[in-house]
Amino acid sequence: MKKEIKHIGVLGAGLVGALLSIYLKKRGYQVSLYEKREDMRKISTDFGRSINLALSRRGIKALEDVGIIEKVKKIMLPMEGRMMHSQSGELTFQPYGKDGQFINSISRGNLNRILLDEAEANGVEIKFGYTCKNVDVKNTSVTFETPETEKTLQFDLLFGSDGGYSQVRQAMAKTDRFNFEQYYIPHGYKELSIPATEEGDFAIAPNALHIWPRGQYMLIALPNLDRSFTCTLFFPFEGHPSFESLQTPQQVLNFFKNTFPDSLPHLKNIQDEYFKNPTASLVTIKCEPWVKNNCVLIGDAAHAIVPFYGQGMNAGFEDCWELNLLLDKYDDDWEDALKEYQKLRKKDGDAIANLALHNFVEMRDLVADDKFLVQKKIEAKLHEQFPEKWIPLYSMVTFSDLRYSEAYEIGKKQQVIMDEVMQKPDILENWESVDLEQIVRKLES
Amino acid sequence: MKKEIKHIGVLGAGLVGALLSIYLKKRGYQVSLYEKREDMRKISTDFGRSINLALSRRGIKALEDVGIIEKVKKIMLPMEGRMMHSQSGELTFQPYGKDGQFINSISRGNLNRILLDEAEANGVEIKFGYTCKNVDVKNTSVTFETPETEKTLQFDLLFGSDGGYSQVRQAMAKTDRFNFEQYYIPHGYKELSIPATEEGDFAIAPNALHIWPRGQYMLIALPNLDRSFTCTLFFPFEGHPSFESLQTPQQVLNFFKNTFPDSLPHLKNIQDEYFKNPTASLVTIKCEPWVKNNCVLIGDAAHAIVPFYGQGMNAGFEDCWELNLLLDKYDDDWEDALKEYQKLRKKDGDAIANLALHNFVEMRDLVADDKFLVQKKIEAKLHEQFPEKWIPLYSMVTFSDLRYSEAYEIGKKQQVIMDEVMQKPDILENWESVDLEQIVRKLES
Numbered sequence: 001m002k003k004e005i006k007h008i009g010v011l012g013a014g015l016v017g018a019l020l021s022i023y024l025k026k027r028g029y030q031v032s033l034y035e036k037r038e039d040m041r042k043i044s045t046d047f048g049r050s051i052n053l054a055l056s057r058r059g060i061k062a063l064e065d066v067g068i069i070e071k072v073k074k075i076m077l078p079m080e081g082r083m084m085h086s087q088s089g090e091l092t093f094q095p096y097g098k099d100g101q102f103i104n105s106i107s108r109g110n111l112n113r114i115l116l117d118e119a120e121a122n123g124v125e126i127k128f129g130y131t132c133k134n135v136d137v138k139n140t141s142v143t144f145e146t147p148e149t150e151k152t153l154q155f156d157l158l159f160g161s162d163g164g165y166s167q168v169r170q171a172m173a174k175t176d177r178f179n180f181e182q183y184y185i186p187h188g189y190k191e192l193s194i195p196a197t198e199e200g201d202f203a204i205a206p207n208a209l210h211i212w213p214r215g216q217y218m219l220i221a222l223p224n225l226d227r228s229f230t231c232t233l234f235f236p237f238e239g240h241p242s243f244e245s246l247q248t249p250q251q252v253l254n255f256f257k258n259t260f261p262d263s264l265p266h267l268k269n270i271q272d273e274y275f276k277n278p279t280a281s282l283v284t285i286k287c288e289p290w291v292k293n294n295c296v297l298i299g300d301a302a303h304a305i306v307p308f309y310g311q312g313m314n315a316g317f318e319d320c321w322e323l324n325l326l327l328d329k330y331d332d333d334w335e336d337a338l339k340e341y342q343k344l345r346k347k348d349g350d351a352i353a354n355l356a357l358h359n360f361v362e363m364r365d366l367v368a369d370d371k372f373l374v375q376k377k378i379e380a381k382l383h384e385q386f387p388e389k390w391i392p393l394y395s396m397v398t399f400s401d402l403r404y405s406e407a408y409e410i411g412k413k414q415q416v417i418m419d420e421v422m423q424k425p426d427i428l429e430n431w432e433s434v435d436l437e438q439i440v441r442k443l444e445s
Numbered sequence: 446m447k448k449e450i451k452h453i454g455v456l457g458a459g460l461v462g463a464l465l466s467i468y469l470k471k472r473g474y475q476v477s478l479y480e481k482r483e484d485m486r487k488i489s490t491d492f493g494r495s496i497n498l499a500l501s502r503r504g505i506k507a508l509e510d511v512g513i514i515e516k517v518k519k520i521m522l523p524m525e526g527r528m529m530h531s532q533s534g535e536l537t538f539q540p541y542g543k544d545g546q547f548i549n550s551i552s553r554g555n556l557n558r559i560l561l562d563e564a565e566a567n568g569v570e571i572k573f574g575y576t577c578k579n580v581d582v583k584n585t586s587v588t589f590e591t592p593e594t595e596k597t598l599q600f601d602l603l604f605g606s607d608g609g610y611s612q613v614r615q616a617m618a619k620t621d622r623f624n625f626e627q628y629y630i631p632h633g634y635k636e637l638s639i640p641a642t643e644e645g646d647f648a649i650a651p652n653a654l655h656i657w658p659r660g661q662y663m664l665i666a667l668p669n670l671d672r673s674f675t676c677t678l679f680f681p682f683e684g685h686p687s688f689e690s691l692q693t694p695q696q697v698l699n700f701f702k703n704t705f706p707d708s709l710p711h712l713k714n715i716q717d718e719y720f721k722n723p724t725a726s727l728v729t730i731k732c733e734p735w736v737k738n739n740c741v742l743i744g745d746a747a748h749a750i751v752p753f754y755g756q757g758m759n760a761g762f763e764d765c766w767e768l769n770l771l772l773d774k775y776d777d778d779w780e781d782a783l784k785e786y787q788k789l790r791k792k793d794g795d796a797i798a799n800l801a802l803h804n805f806v807e808m809r810d811l812v813a814d815d816k817f818l819v820q821k822k823i824e825a826k827l828h829e830q831f832p833e834k835w836i837p838l839y840s841m842v843t844f845s846d847l848r849y850s851e852a853y854e855i856g857k858k859q860q861v862i863m864d865e866v867m868q869k870p871d872i873l874e875n876w877e878s879v880d881l882e883q884i885v886r887k888l889e890s
Contacts, residue, residue, distance in 0.1 A: 177682070177726050181626040237622070281622050 005334050006030055009142060009155035011132060011168055015108065016299030016316035017161030018115035021124040022066045023324045027332065032155075033119060034130040034144065041113050052222040052230045053111070054079070054209070054310030055104040056398045062317040065324070068118050072111060076104035077223045083208035084367050089262035093208065094367065094376060097395045098383065103209070103310060105222040132162070135171035140294040157334065158295045161316075164285055166301030172292045179288045185306060185360070187217065188243055188279045189234050194266040196227035203266040204229065211363060212260045217241075218364035219260050231267065234282075234364065243279050282306045284353050290342045298323070303349030308359040309397060315352050315404070319345055344403070351408035355397060374431045375418055382436050389440050390414070410443075417442045450779050451475055454600035456577060456587065457607030460553065461744030461761035463560035465606055466569040467511045468769045472777065477600075478564060479575040479589065486558050497667035497675045498556070499524070499654070499755030500549040501843045507762040510769070513563050517556060521549035522668045528653035529812055534707035538653065539812065539821060542840045543828065548654070548755060550667040577607070580616035585739040602779065603740045606761075609730055611746030617737045624733045630751060630805070632662065633688055633724045634679050639711040641672035648711040649674065656808055657705045662686075663809035664705050676712065679727075679809065688724050727751045729798050735787045743768070748794030753804040754842060760797050760849070764790055789848070796853035800842060819876045820863050827881050834885045835859070855888075862887045 006029065010021050013035035021033045055076060063069040080102040081095040096103060120126060133150065134143040141154040160168025173180055194203050202223060204210060210221040210229070217236060221229040236242040241259075246252050249271045256264050264270070285304035290297040299316030322345060326337040366372040382390035393411035396402050402410075417439060421427070427434070451474065455466050458480035466478045500521060508514045525547040526540040541548060565571060578595065579588040586599040605613025618625055639648050647668060649655060655666040655674070662681060666674040681687040686704075691697050694716045701709050709715070730749035735742040744761030767790060771782040811817040827835035838856035841847050847855075862884060866872065872879070 177629040179628050181628075183624050183626075184622040 005156045005332075007032070007155055008157045008159065009034065009140075009153065010159045010161055011135075011142065012160065012162030012166075012301070013112075013116065013119075013126060013128070014161065014163060014299075015112055015115060015313055016320065017159070018112060018119050019062060019066065019317055020159060020161055020298060020320045020323075021119045021126075022068075022115065022122055023320050025119070025122045025124045026066065027324070027327060030125075031123075032125040032127065032153075034127050034132070034142070036131045037128065039116075039126075039128045040109060041116060052224070052232075053106050053108050053313050054222070055106045055111075056310065056314055057400065058311070058321075059314040059317040060104075061401070062321040065321055066118070068114060071114050071118075072106070075110045075114075075225060076106050077225065078102040078207055079105055079209045079222070080207050081209075082367060083205055083210045085210060085212045085260070085262055086368065087214070087259065087261070092373070094373065095380070097392075097399050098380075101395070101399050102207075103398060105209070105224070107224065108313075110225075132167045135160075135168050135295070137171050137175060137293055137295050156294065160295065160297045160301040161299050163300045164283060164304035166297065168295055169287060169297055169301050172289075172295060172297070173287070175292060178292075179286075181284075181286045183284045185282050185284075185357070186236055186238070187234050187360075188237050188281050189232050190243070190274065190279050191277050192219075192231040192233060192267055192270055192273045194221060194229035194231055194263075195268050200227060202227045202229070211367060212263060213364050213366075213368040214259060215365050215368075219263060220363070221263075229266075231263070234360070237279075237281075246274075249275070284357060286350060286353060288342075288346055290346060291338045296338060296341075302345070303353055305349075305353045305356040306360060307356070308363055309352065309356040311352050311356060311397065311404075315349065318348075348404040351404040352397070355393075355404070355408055355411075370428060371422060374428055375422055378421065378431055378434060378436075378439075379414075379418070381432075382439060385436055386440050390443060413443060450601045450777075452477070452600055453602045453604065454479065454585075454587065454598065455604045455606055456580075456613055457605065457611075457746070458557075458561065458564075458571060458573070459606065459608060459744075460557055460560060460758055461765065462604070462606030463557060463564050464507060464511065464762055465604060465743060465765045465768075466564045466571075467513075467560065467567055468765050470564070470567045470569045471511065472769070472772060475570075476568075477570040477572065477598075479572050479577070479587070481576040482573065484561075484571075484573045485554060486561060497669070497677075498551050498553050498758050499667070500551045500556075501755065501759055502845065503756070503763040503766075504759040505549075506846070507766040510766055511563070513559060516559050516563075517551070520555045520559075520670060521551050522670065523547040523652055524550055524654045524667070525652050526654075527812060528650055528655045530655060530657045530705070530707055531813065532659070532704065532706070537818070539818065540825070542837075542844050543825075546840070546844050547652075548843060550654070550669070552669065553758075555670075577612045580605075580613050580740070582616050582620060582738055582740050601739065605740065605742045605746040606744050608745045609728060609749035611742065613740055614732060614742055614746050617734075617740060617742070618732070620737060623737075624731075626729075626731045628729045630727050630729075630802070631681050631683070632679050632805075633682050633726050634677050635688070635719065635724050636722050637664075637676040637678060637712055637715055637718045639666060639674035639676055639708075640713050645672060647672045647674070656812060657708060658809050658811075658813040659704060660810050660813075664708060665808070666708075674711075676708070679805070682724075682726075691719075694720070729802060731795060731798060733787075733791055735791060736783045741783060741786075747790070748798055750794075750798045750801040751805060752801070753808055754797065754801040756797050756801060756842065756849075760794065763793075793849040796849040797842070800838075800849070800853055800856075815873060816867060819873055820867055823866065823876055823879060823881075823884075824859075824863070826877075827884060830881055831885050835888060858888060 008024050008029050008031050010017050010033045013033050017033060021031045025031045060069060063072050081093050084092040129147045131145040132142055133145050139154060140158050141152050143152040160166045162168055172178055197203050206223045212219040217234055219231060219233050221231040223229055238244045241255060246255055252274050283304055284306055290302045298319045305312055323341050326340050330336040379392040383392055393414060396407035421434060421439060453469055453474050453476050455462050455478045458478050462478060466476045470476045505514060508517050526538055529537040574592045575589040577587055578590050584599060585603050586597050588597040605611045607613055617623055642648050651668045657664040662679055664676060664678050666676040668674055683689045686700060691700055697719050728749055729751055735747045743764045750757050768786050771785050775781040824837040828837055841852035866879060866884060
């Protein structure tokens with residue numbers, strides 16, 4: 001690690017790269033941000049990029065930190081809980097937390113635009129249309145193909161905020177002793193949409209994240225500012241039913257009619273969208289080290305996760321927030337700060353990756369299970385009566401500042417206790433009479 | 446999968462590629478084998494390639510199958526057990542199995558030469574000095590840089606037997622939904638040597654695998670035909686002591702004098718070798734699928750493992766043996782055969798990878814533990830009295846045909862039972878009076 005850091009390169013001007021560049025610029029560094037795509041503020045395409053995002057506590061605290069939360073609030077749509085749609089169309093609402101706690105549906109594109117504006121306003125140099133051809137980990141340099149020419153730029157420090165398929169990470173992976181894991185789940189996803197009604201209203205309740213849980217797969221819907229919903233079908237690639245097995249418009253229609261009947265009247269363009277929109281895969285990436293020479297991984301480049309906890313962006317933003325704290329702590333001694341950054345965040349990245357994988361089972365299957373819902377109710381009561389002593393796992397992850405790794409460990413302990421509680425034969429009828437104090441004591445022991 | 450397979454390309458003429466090509470040629474296919482290095486039969490370098498190999502049951506059955514075991518026997522050196530060297534120079538011998546069961550020290554280079562001769566004699570086309578520049582998974586083609594020119598060759602089927610850093614696998618990894626994991630242990634290895642004595646004899650007992658177990662690290666030695674031993678130091682990269690901490694010839698000498706005192710008189714060139722020989726890393730690789738379009742992974746390319754169970758080559762040879770069996774079973778219907786090959790061998794590859802990681806702890810640490818050795822003795826007695834009902838894990842892996850995955854599961858069950866047995870307070874004194882029949886019944890239940 002070179003001690004004197006002046007010029008920092010940031011590869012990838014997505015959400016995390018843009019936020020990171022603001023943080024670094026505010027600390028007084030010369031910051032250059034490179035992006036292979038064109039400036040999204042000049043051309044308007046969000047298409048196929050990804051599902052809607054859920055902004056919560058960890059992301060918000062970073063946006064507050066750099067002073068742009070007020071601008072972001074204007075494009076946030078609160079979702080106070082899950083609205084489950086049963087096969088017969090029955091609705092069940094399950095709050096995410098306590099009164100006043102909610103997560104926020106937000107458009108990736110709109111948030112990215114705000115961050116880029118802010119980066120530019122702070123004096124970050126942003127270069128669009130710069131395609132990375134090669135990363136030299138030893139020399140902290142990147143060779144770009146630019147709109148005009150090919151050039152190699154050298155930095156004092158280089159951040160890879162270039163996402164799940166990070167080229168900085170790929171260059172680091174070619175050095176010796178780089179641990180790496182990529183795991184695709186057997187499900188893919190496809191975006192569909194519920195447009196606003198003819199009267200210009202939301203077609204279904206706007207203040208919730210809608211889920212049609214169906215065991216091995218699910219449909220979800222998140223509200224947009226224009227009163228439409230972005231829906232995502234999470235569905236196996238192969239088997240029956242699967243993306244592979246639904247081949248004709250008629251098969252798709254029949255499948256939705258039988259499986260998600262109450263969604264069908266709202267999915268106005270389903271036949272068109274189902275066949276036009278891409279089927280994308282879902283990957284978890286873990287690696288180590290995150291820091292090699294003067295190259296550093298951050299966000300999805302370091303820890304791509306599946307979207308089922310709504311924490312991908314929040315985890316990346318918290319990386320930036322934490323790194324900034326550590327630079328405060330170590331007075332901008334990068335060697336010490338990065339050492340601790342990797343040590344702390346790698347553990348947290350692994351934890352949220354595992355939590356996200358597990359939450360898919362919860363969303364697609366358990367939320368339709370009576371016993372599971374009763375457990376959630378007991379935990380909500382525990383939290384109400386012992387707000388400091390029993391915080392449900394979802395709340396620790398979504399509404400607290402507790403490290404992901406700690407939340408994960410506490411959550412495992414809670415689950416063991418709750419498994420025992422739920423074994424009582426009459427628990428479904430008499431859940432309101434369980435001894436809450438005794439449960440809390442077990443967690444403390 | 447294309448049904449009509451005539452011309453098969455095999456990338457990598459190491460041990461597994463050479464054996465595979467013999468099997469395929471014997472089945473009547475046109476087989477071309479490509480190797481980036483020069484013909485090892487014409488130039489003599491084994492240097493730095495890897496530690497000695499231990500050939501056992503699974504490898505031997507494949508060599509029998511293709512009819513070359515008699516040739517191979519001439520270069521095999523039996524090792525009947527582990528010879529442990531304590532810090533004070535005390536020797537303890539622990540047999541690997543029952544009387545007449547042993548593993549075999551063999552030179553990678555010599556075995557590879559026999560396999561290449563045999564492949565050529567069978568009519569396999571072998572091209573040396575062919576460097577793979579690109580693999581096209583979709584077209585089953587490979588672009589080579591040859592001594593004369595660059596050319597692209599197309600096959601009906603392509604096998605990647607190109608080792609831990611397989612280019613076929615890397616090409617497959619660029620397609621969607623390829624699960625991949627590479628994990629480096631914190632230890633590296635370095636080869637040293639014990640030459641034959643001035644009288645031309647083995648300097649230490651030849652019929653054993655020697656281990657100097659020291660908790661976090663170890664030195665081992667395997668005999669060679671020329672009566673020398675190849676030694677390998679498995680040692681942490683960082684920390685104290687480590688490859689990093691031993692910087693001067695004097696530090697190395699002192700370290701060996703204190704840690705492996707009885708080895709030092711035999712390590713005639715230690716100062717020279719320690720600094721000249723490379724420090725190599727140790728990786729475990731798991732991936733899936735092994736079959737994509739008409740490309741297939743085999744051996745280390747599919748499942749690189751650490752060397753501590755002596756099973757890397759044996760597992761690769763068993764891949765070939767199993768594939769050949771499946772081609773018999775499915776009458777050379779490659780689609781069916783490869784489907785089952787992947788299904789069966791992936792599970793076995795994962796199992797032996799995990800077993801090999803665990804065996805490092807056993808070799809470097811547990812074999813110096815009294816309690817562990819008593820457990821081994823009890824298990825040996827169990828095996829003697831109930832030869833079919835209790836086969837120690839090492840024997841299942843090394844001397845049986847049981848699937849690795851089954852051995853792994855049975856081994857876990859045995860360990861739970863033995864943990865309980867070993868908890869008896871007087872077990873070290875009274876191990877000979879434990880109720881063996883009761884132990885066996887537990888395994889059966």
